[in-house]
Amino acid sequence: MAWSHCRKKEGKFEFKGNKYNVVDLPGTYSLGAFSEDEIVARDFILNGNPDIVINVVDATNIERNLYLTTQLLEMGAKVVVALNMIDEAEKRKIKFDLNRFSKELGAPVIPTIAAKRKGINELIKQSVELINQDVKPKTQISYGEKIDQEIKKLKAFLSDKNLEYPSQWIAIKLLERDQYIYELVTNKIDLSSSDEFINTLHQLKNRTEDYELEIVNKRYEFASKIVENSVTMPEVIVETKTDKIDKVITNKWLxxxxxxxxxxxxxxxxxxxxxxxxxxxxxxxxxxxxxxxxxxxxxxxxxxxxxxxxxxxxxxxxxxxxxxxxxxxxxxxxxxxxxxxxxxxxxxxxxxxxxxxxxxxxxxxxxxxxxxxxxxxxxxxxxxxxxxxxxxxxxxxxxxxxxxxxxxxxxxxxxxxxxxxxxxxxxxxxxxxxxxxxxxxxxxxxxxxxxxxxxxxxxxxxxxxxxxxxxxxxxxxxxxxxxxxxxxxxxxxxxxxxxxxxxxxxxxxxxxxxxxxxxxxxxxxxxxxxxxxxxxxxxxxxxxxxxxxxxxxxxxxxxxxxxxxxxxxxxxxxxxxxxxxxxxxxxxxxxxxxxxxxxxxxxxxxxxxxxxxxxxxxxxxxxxxxxxxxxxxxxxxxx
Amino acid sequence: MLKEVLNQIKDSDYISKSKIAMNLNKSVDLIEDAFSQLVRMGYIRVNNIDNCNSNCSGCFLGNSCTSKSSTKSIIITDKGKQLLEK
Incomplete structure (x- = not known):
């Protein structure tokens, strides 16, 4: 969900005398360019200039949901996390240290139960407050020394080129071999005329290491580390009924x-x-x-x-x-x-x-x-x-x-x-x-x-x-x-x-x-x-x-x-x-x-x-x- | 994590995402995501192997097809094999 201050008409509400537009983006678990939903969500966040992005995450499945959060942070978006279904998470004995969770993520985290409209007012309050603050996301993900160096190198070319997306994000996308971003930067006159930049891109394209795999892995690691430090999960993941039945049904001899x-x-x-x-x-x-x-x-x-x-x-x-x-x-x-x-x-x-x-x-x-x-x-x-x-x-x-x-x-x-x-x-x-x-x-x-x-x-x-x-x-x-x-x-x-x-x-x-x-x-x-x-x-x-x-x-x-x-x-x-x-x-x-x-x-x-x-x-x-x-x-x- | 999942796939006779999740102490949903990422990056290929509805749409004999379940086959690609060798 993204809020765009008085620009879109998808939904409106008033808070303390100010009017806000709410744009509900398609539900997705990541922001690549691999499905229509992902492209719509990604383009709106990057081009729609939302004042704030509310990332509704499922508290019962936090590690999976945090992958999207890391991508939002990479984009440089102002993010507020709505930790939804917190009651369900409690039932399943999943406990959050909310302060630590928020600190490690570098974004406010508000527990909510959307079905019962619990936590919504606090979510609105925190989101509106953040809109008015001139803050940048505090968290910077490290992708490993080699990739961080590459990002730095690319950023040096990209900064001050008046690009429509943040240079850090473009650099990451180039390392992920994102075709759309590749075409975007190579069509930019300032950049395409730089032999050094074109050579760098060429080298990246022909390299044998899969930076994309590393970057994706680091995002998972980042999410996993936050969960490890601030979420207490039930100890055992129980063997499913299917696995138990399969022990007999697919047994080598039986x-x-x-x-x-x-x-x-x-x-x-x-x-x-x-x-x-x-x-x-x-x-x-x-x-x-x-x-x-x-x-x-x-x-x-x-x-x-x-x-x-x-x-x-x-x-x-x-x-x-x-x-x-x-x-x-x-x-x-x-x-x-x-x-x-x-x-x-x-x-x-x-x-x-x-x-x-x-x-x-x-x-x-x-x-x-x-x-x-x-x-x-x-x-x-x-x-x-x-x-x-x-x-x-x-x-x-x-x-x-x-x-x-x-x-x-x-x-x-x-x-x-x-x-x-x-x-x-x-x-x-x-x-x-x-x-x-x-x-x-x-x-x-x-x-x-x-x-x-x-x-x-x-x-x-x-x-x-x-x-x-x-x-x-x-x-x-x-x-x-x-x-x-x-x-x-x-x-x-x-x-x-x-x-x-x-x-x-x-x-x-x-x-x-x-x-x-x-x-x-x-x-x-x-x-x-x-x-x-x-x-x-x-x-x-x-x-x-x-x-x-x-x-x-x-x-x-x-x-x-x-x-x-x-x-x-x-x-x-x-x-x-x-x-x-x-x-x-x-x-x-x-x-x-x-x-x-x-x-x-x-x-x-x-x-x-x-x-x-x-x-x-x-x-x-x-x-x-x-x-x-x-x-x-x-x-x-x-x- | 992705390489660990790939290793689990390699070592399995058949895929049970819940079993992989249990082995890696992750949620099944997260393993689902890892599968999608591995497919997207070309490390594995997934085929629906018996959805005959798609094979014989328009064929009047297609109705006689018994198997409509969602069994899938996972193939580790050459790229995936190279990653496992590293």
Whole structure:
């Protein structure tokens, strides 16, 4: 806050017959030229000619606040310190020796409690008295012998040049490499014509010592010394709750098992609540809606093709995806709680040690965590990696992190074959995706992208109780994104597939003789070694390259077409075995990411080569994984 | 103080400003300031590493992004490393 005697209109008051203007400056902790607030405050104090500057400092956080006070004193401003929230400071057992504090600072210090208007009259009185005194700030900060000498040298050039700022302050700013002040003095004719001055500036600019660091340090030292001499602080700074919790959560040995346990719990709860309690409601709702629409279309004599498109295409395809909303809702509710509490950042930290042990950059796992939502932002998050090697590896392995769009596929197969072990199966799939990503990362770091990983340190947010608003918002963001995709991409995929399923006209829709069936038959043999060499499965995987939800939408369509009225889960039970179901899930987990991810990889790597490489190598890994599961499973006697 | 904070950053696996504050017997707010000063002077660099909202604004897939917390990464720059070696 600065008072400008009858010049500004920001606020006025009268004291003992005199009128005063009060200008409230933006709150700031320092007066550099690094933020708009700082510049506004600094310019007003230097150019606005305030008669006095009232520096309102927080008594509960005095050392931090005194940094600004030291800068005000450097400027040569007449300062009165309002030691605010003194009652809070007393509560926290922070005691001030006000006389000594004021003496060491070289400025009057008035304790205030602004919220209760206590101390304000005294503050006004002292400030007005100081206005009328012709005093200079008593305190001069020493920045060390070398810098003090430099200041002296610069001041010799600057004095008597009629500059708009105090020469001591300009000298300090020049040593701090303040560009604005540098330009100001070099544009001053008197100074720019002095070769000696220009040489001195040149030398300062090219010196290797960082005077700025020293000056900033000395300001902190100055503030610290005043606090040490005149403020009694409570003895111990207590370890925060976050630090205490982190001792367990991020423990070298416990961190990883805790992470796995939490994730397993999340997936198990997702099934218990999302499927067992809510799942049936949604499925029944969609089925009933489908019937109502179908009956209505028949009643109004709609063309057979339209009825087929709506019931088999939209209800069968898009409906099969939408059916899983309760599970998605519960999963993201739980993930939102973990996220908002600050735990997910710890998960990244815990994984960081594993990543480092594998020679990978720890930050890679953060892009993987983002990828668990969607691989598009997951790939984009790799931008924050410092070197190209780390970035390329993180980009290429991100598609293995199981994105939200793949969840409906797992859910259909889990509901069909492993309803009692849903959480465990889902957890295992996420774990497998992560392990394959790490393994491929290790292989890439030893082959395609050799070199050292860059080093970084994470700053973890403090733990806090999740807020309902944030958690619900996170959940809604994800569910609405899911719905949006169902209404756009999935709808488009379903429409194209439906057209292919009924052409050429005259063939039985959804039969092997349709174009869709023919494409499926062409691809299907590739998947025979993996145990699911049917044209329906093949066409489902093919559609999944457009969007992963397309797999379930396609299966919903093609099986609904074959066995009208049969629930998708029952159709899957008839078409797959538990072993081929696992093999199919492994394939969908690992194979080629969707078109949007491939496009993002092309954009991020600026190369078609890496986009095509990712599409092909992930397909090969997915296929290999599925084949291994099926073949080994058969050898072990599973069916 | 700034070099001491930088040393603390160097010696940490992860940053806990409260832990640094405790080690240096300073307030957490003061350590916050020290971080800002170190960033401003180019001794460390801070990145928001998982704020995917900023990465995918305008992307309709962006809603599926799970991670919105404010995890940051701190990188000691070459200038910072040189200061630590002195």
């Amino acid at each position: 961190g990883l098992p805790i992470f796995f346990l939490i994730m397993l719990l999340v997936f198990q709860l997702t099934f218990t609540v999302g499927e067992d309690l809510l799942g049936g409601l949604m499925a029944s709702g969609i089925e009933a809606l489908g019937k109502v629409i179908e009956n209505y279309l028949i009643t109004i004599n709609s063309p057979e093709l339209l009825v087929s498109f709506v019931t088999e295409g939209i209800i069968g395809g898009v409906g099969a995806v939408v059916e899983f909303i309760p599970l998605i809702l519960v999963l993201y509710l739980l993930m939102g709680i973990l996220e908002d509490s600050g735990y997910m950042a710890r998960a990244a930290y815990v994984m960081d040690s594993i990543m480092r042990a594998l020679g990978l950059q720890g930050k890679t796992f953060i892009s993987m965590i983002v990828g668990f939502g969607c691989n598009v932002p997951g790939v984009m998050a790799t931008r924050t990696l410092e070197n190209k090697k780390d970035r390329m590896i993180a980009t290429l392995i991100n598609p293995f992190t199981s994105c939200g769009a793949r969840i409906p596929i797992y859910l259909v197969f889990i509901a069909a074959f492993f309803p009692k072990r849903g959480g465990l199966v889902l957890f295992s799939l996420y774990l497998l995706g992560t392990l394959v990503a790490l393994l491929m990362g290790k292989i890439f770091s030893k082959t395609l992208f050799k070199g050292e990983s860059s080093y970084f340190i994470m700053e973890l947010p403090p733990y806090r109780w999740p807020t309902l608003r944030n958690v619900l918002r996170n959940m809604w963001d994800n569910v609405s994104g899911f719905l949006k995709r169902a209404g756009t991409i999935i709808f488009a995929v379903v429409t194209i597939l439906w057209i292919l399923a009924i052409l050429p006209l005259g063939v039985e829709p959804y039969s092997r003789n349709s174009i869709l069936g023919q494409i499926g038959l062409l691809i299907a043999p590739i998947f025979k070694p993996a145990g699911f060499g049917t044209w329906q499965a093949a066409i489902g995987l093919f559609a999944g390259i457009a969007a992963k939800e397309g797999v379930v939408a396609t299966l919903g369509m093609v099986y609904a077409g074959v066995e009208e009225g049969t629930a998708l889960v029952t159709a899957i039970q008839n078409a797959f075995t538990p072993l081929t179901a696992v093999s199919f899930m492994v394939m969908t987990l690992l194979y080629t990411p969707c078109a949007a991810v491939i496009g993002t990889i092309r954009k991020e790597t600026n190369s078609y080569k890496w986009a095509i490489f990712t599409a092909l190598y992930t397909f090969a890994i997915g296929w290999l994984g599925a084949v291994l599961v099926f073949q080994i499973g058969q050898l072990l006697g599973f069916s």
